[in-house]
Amino acid sequence: MSDLVATALGMIVYALIIFGFLALFALVAVYLERKISGHIQDRLGPMRVGWHGMLQTIADTLKLLFKEDIIPANADRLLFKMAPYVLFVGTYLVFAVLPFGPGLIGADLNIGAFYIVAVSSLVVIGMIMAGYSSNNKWSLYGGMRSAAQIVSYEIPVGLSLLIGVMMTSSLNLTRIVDAQIVGLGGMDGIFGWNFIQNPFAFLAFWVYVVAGTAEANRTPFDLPESESELVAGAFTEYSGMRWAFFFLAEYANMWVVSVLGAIVFLGGWHSPIPGEDVIPGMLWFLFKVFTIVFLQIWARWTFPRLRVDQLMVTCWKYLTPIAFANVIGVGLWILLF
């Protein structure tokens, strides 16, 4: 009996730690985004709150906590309140199998990659609920577009992750990382990483980055919440903590995409320099993840956004066929070499 209680308590503590980590990451990511966007746009970003604006996000969170909770008069109250949580749950469930470093993983499932792709589709329901329940035609547009987009882009994402699975012959994330110790020409370091093992894997890495950005609803694919057209798309009517939850979910998504990219393609927590093991693996891991996060932030402030039908064309006519070709190519490569 106490065994059960201990396990249950352990699980709750673990879940809270992950949640705390997510909040911390959102803090850092928002600050990074504002600073990087500021410097790209030839200005400085937040400078006053704390040294060079470091405490800005904390101040913003405090403000959001105290904001009035406004629900539109004719909105569907239950769906309106549930939507942020459903969205967040869809992203949060992925964290059960996501490693944070060597040996730091919640549940080392043997079907880790498959579980991730399956569970992350829950966010679509949250988006549609948010768009529909706001009783606002613009939110409806945003919700519909978002559903179409997320469902479509899951395919290139899944296919690209399949490349890593094929090269390792396992769905287990830890084993995928460990298989990248030794690679080209028997050398370790960067030559072990999946993305340069063969040209198809390299292509698959870039397909993954593009499709992952679309999954995370970032520009140039941020039509669901395009600021200039739909005010805030599906999230127009949300304010205060409910909106903060959506925001948290968006940054959690960014983290998930980047971590998967680092694990499957960039060698996880192995260092790029052959034979070096002084710097702990966790630092390399964070470095790779933040590189992909930086790529996503950089793309957001440089490119205009795609129209909804161009988005669909990009996915179905370009990314998906390329992803399929990659799968076949990698398969043949493994067979022959």
Added chain:
Amino acid sequence: MTLQEIHSLLEQEFGQSILELSEEEFNEYILLESKDWFEIATFLRNTPELYFNSLKCLTGVDYGPKEELMEVVYDLFSMEHRHHLTVKIQGPREEFHVPSVEFLWRTADWHEREAYDMFGIIFDGHRYLKRLLLPDDWEGFPLKKDYEVQEYYHGIRVPKIKPKKLTP
């Protein structure tokens, strides 16, 4: 083509409707009667020698209760031949009907609506003659010389401001 030539061409075709030709500097216009205006406008736009394909401006003017006159001024221009023409149509201050030319020059669509909005000039044949700049339920026509602001609008008191002498 000069104003004289255009005037003589119009007089040949429409004789009765052409009332006056004025050629003083800063006052060049042809005054027309309103009833044949749509046919004259079609003639002005479609005849190859004239070919007025651009309506530069459509203005409503109110001369005040003393002269009891209101007019509509059309400034036409031909982009091919590069000649100008000003056409005026005059009428009474109440119930001033003018045939609409918004079908010929689409510029006139919104300009006629604005003239209706500000002066109360009714353009017959306009497909959608509604107020343009003021709310649909506003009373009165503001640019008329004897316009009095309405007392209340939807329960809000409209303040009466006397025009002050702004320059000594």
Added chain:
Amino acid sequence: MRDLHTEEMTINMGPQHPSTHGVLRLRLRTDGEVVTGIEPVLGYLHRCFEKHSENLEYPGVIPFVDRCDYLAAMNNDHGYAMAIEKLLGIEIPERVEYLRIIFAELQRIASHLVAFGTFGLDVGAFTPFLYAFREREMILDLFEMTCGARLLYNYIWVGGLSHDIQPGFVEKTYNFLDHFEPKIQEYNSLLTNNKIFIERTADVGVLPAEVAINYGVTGPQLRASGVDWDLRRDEPYSIYDRFDWDVILGSEKVGVLGDCWNRYYVKILEMQESAKIIRQALDDLPVDGDVQEAIPRKIRPPKGSFYFRSENPRGELGYYIISDGGTKPFRVKMRSPALCNLSVIDEIGSGWLVADIVAILGSLDIVLGEIDR
């Protein structure tokens, strides 16, 4: 299975919206995402300019005229001042003419920069907006140096100018031009040649030349449809005929004639031409002369009525002025280019997606102050 019954939805791109460039309300009838009809509802910024002008003396109308198209205030002043000067028959001193051209062209660059920046913002590119405003700040500094105001100047008076330029102005303007001309290459590489931007704007909202002339569209929007018409060259006013510059037309380089990309690109190239004109004017600027010597004491034009037009950054700005011989105008009607430009949106916007309406509206470059007066 019963046939699915789909209805058209009427949505409101309301007066408060991030990309309607002011308080404009568009009622869109949509079938899914495809727009089948657009009805603009105007009047949210109506300030009865024409009624006010009947109670003011002729020079007193100039601040009001500024506030109509607040992004191109110098050009508004210029048009009105020239109209009254023509009525009075005043001769303007050389120095005043050159200075007026310099300020009008600087204002044209500033206005096109705003159009360029906000168009990028509408399409989703956040960064060109800040780059455009960085350059515009330099122009506004030049204006502030001369007449003390950044946005609404009351600078070009009937017969002259309100202030003479400060010492150091000419050099600062040369510095600005040297800094600005390479920046256009930067804008081109950031936005103009960007594949995503081209996909969003090329072939979208095509405006044929005949339709444009019929609707009264003028300015860069008309030239992008291939019509070779620029008032500065074809009906020259002030001293524009002394300068050497090209009229920019739309091209079929990317997309078709008259699409959003062309309307945008014509503005970028026009900025280059304006910079050329400013350089030539600065080189030939007469050194001495009083800018206020030709200003008449009392403005009492003869009786008459006429229409005068000039080239605003947005198109043909016309003033129809009726004078009854007194010191106050009898009627001032402002023919605003943005009103005619906006009226064409139902014609060219139908059949496109909602996201394209935003792009088309941005490319038409409207200012609500001018539409509603």
